[in-house]
Amino acid sequence: MPKGIWIFIEHSNGKIRKVSLEVLSQGRKIADQTGESLVAVIAGEGIGGFAKEVAEYGADQVYLLDSPQLAQYTTGAYTSALNKLIREQEPLAFLMGHTGLGKDLAPRLAQRLGVGLASDILDIEVDPEKFLVFKRPVYTGSAFSTVETTSRPVLATVRAKSFLVADPDPSRQAEVIEAPVNIDPADLKVILKEVAIAASSRPALTEADIVVSGGRGMKGPENFAILEELADVVGGAVGASRAACDSGWIANGFQVGQTGSIVAPTIYIACGISGAIQHLAGMNASKVIIAINKDPEANIFNVADYGIVGDLFEVVPLLTQEFKQLVNS
Template sequence: MKGVLILSKGIMVFVEQSQGNIRKTSLELLSQASVIAGQAGEAVTAVILGQNIENLADEAIQYGADKVIVADAPQLEKYTIGPYTRVLKSIIRQEEPQAVLLGNTATGRELAPRLAQRLGVGQASDCTGLEYAADTFLRFKRPVYAGKALVYVSSKVRPVVATIRPNTFQAVARVPQQQAVVVKYPVESEAAELSVIIREVVLAGSKRPELTEANIIIAGGRGLKGPEHFAMLGEFADTVGGAVAASRVAVDAGWVEHEYQVGQTGKTVSPTLYIACGISGAIQHLAGMGSARCVVAINNDPEANIFKIADYGIVGDVFEVVPMLTQQLRKTAYPQV
């Protein structure tokens, strides 16, 4: 990776927040960064941007931050790429971390390459592994070729910027460190210069977890035969506290909106449990859910490709199996993951 080698220290985590709440993926990163920092004898710095978000510092410390930098200003209330990039770049230059970690969310995927370019350093994208390495400090694991292979990447150029896939690590609270500090970062007026203005942020009204952060996902494909049958998956998902997803075929047919699509041209997810209902298992779909810890496939075709990667398979009619599972799980008061 090209760039200017600079002296640096510790791990910096961009703590993404929405509506005054820290996103789960940021807590996961803080937890893992704390583990690695302990191995390396380094510290973890959390950076939070927004307005009226000073109260979030305590939660960041609870999940692993040794230092929290809070940039609290009216112009940072709503996420916009220009001001956020300028403020983060300035903080990174000041703190000189060895690595900057962001969640592989829509915000993280937009911020990371801009930060890397402006800092003149390298970037590792959509990583599914992160570990300490004595020679390069960090080593990242990431899928390539639509998930068919894994590569390990590292860089001696500092700081390396990386986005980490949600649900890669567990968010584990710890006993807050006595020496943890909170620093208010003064936001300069130039941060208010906007090339893009966000007029309004409209949040989806669903009570289900956000797809990329869901622990359980119930996904439907061509086998559902029509949009009306996604309500069946919704009932199943609500029973287990999960989210609903779809294959590209279902989205292209107009059965559900694109925001539900999992796959190479949709969202990449890493749930604890992924239940594929009526999905054949095209390689493009597997690229988006291949890192799920447990895959259950329900399909009436015993030769369906999805069974090759499934941990458990049910050969049967999805319209019989899913309602049966939903009914049984309701009786047993299934504990949500």
């Protein structure tokens, strides 16, 4: 009989990703409401140290899939290992972050398991009859739909910043289970040889509390330096519109939008961005939106909480100067 609320824990560079702690914290609430246990699943190599941390955030049990074949994420290996574990243990629900990894892994797991998938979830409600009911954006965020799945396990990916991270409880302990890892050779179609990590002191784009983004109005790659300076002063990340990325002014990994990263920071500063609907879909969940554009009719002002009509090359340096004074005061 299916049982347990399971959360897939994503980690990078020796740290658990914040979105996984957000989903785990919400999973604790769901488990308490439904009377189910909360189970964390961690895959990788040498990952035992994460068990204590996820226990502090509410996990009752921790499954460790520890293998050199899982040291770096590859679709085939992770799908194979998780598919077998889920089939053996039969959880009621399996939730993960709507990250690049989650968007790649979840659909493949759904196909293997023969179940539905609720993706890019913003909210979860417990229903006595329907179990879990999800809220997700549609039409590039201009409307919302309610989704429920009748198959088990319930499989879903959750957008970052949708839930708050609970305070950890150092006294909590969890049962740690080392699950066997048997990956089908047919699933090892891709073998990752090397991972190149770009060194940066800035937070990850999808996890930053402040994002400073530039669009076509930046006029060239060299001008992103002024956005980087502002982002560094406020402790934020740098983003960009698709137009800026397609022009080769900044790498595609910085793209915010429907076909890029979905962000929901506390503050989103849009510089020289017109406000195309595809871009708005990637940032309209931000708590506060500040737009800087010399065109007073730009669509970005329709969603902005604060708007500055002016030349960004004059406005952004002034903002940077003011923030420096605030930080140093």
